[in-house]
Amino acid sequence: MASSSMPAALVLLAVAMTLLNCLSPAFVGTQPALRSTSRVAMEVEWLGGLNRDVVEVFFTAPAQGERTRMVVTPDTTIDQILKDGRKALGFDQEWIPDSDFTLYNEDFPDTPLKGTIGECGLVDFGYEVHMYFTPK
Incomplete structure (x- = not known):
């Protein structure tokens, strides 16, 4: 009996893992975290030309x-x-x-x-x- 329920349990586990992966956010983070930018990076804008001494x-x-x-x-x-x-x-x-x-x-x-x-x-x-x- 245990041997016949083992493949069914593996199939059920595989389906559960697939659903979990589809519903969870990607490993790189959620969208709001990707869009956040530091204040310093937003204030610095390079317009070309020479603006530095070195x-x-x-x-x-x-x-x-x-x-x-x-x-x-x-x-x-x-x-x-x-x-x-x-x-x-x-x-x-x-x-x-x-x-x-x-x-x-x-x-x-x-x-x-x-x-x-x-x-x-x-x-x-x-x-x-x-x-x-x-x-x-």
Whole structure:
């Protein structure tokens, strides 16, 4: 008798578990909890452009597949970024002058960067410079 009621009990348990899963909220929480946002996050809105005194930029050597991050100010010169980036990626050989490299903004690959990074369209987030070996 116990052996014949065992499959029926398992079926009943499976049906109960299925109903319980359908009626309970998802494991990620209820909808109101997902919509709550902290007050700080609601007050901060990025409108683009440059609003910070210190910005993180990506320094990339696309031909070698090398990339690093560096922190700059809008007054940082392109020459200093090139020097620091070469050192960070291990391309700072003494016998290759900095003048043999050119930096470009990722979004404007036809215009070499000159002057300060602030004059070259620096923005708060997602700014990337690409270094290319261009021997003279």
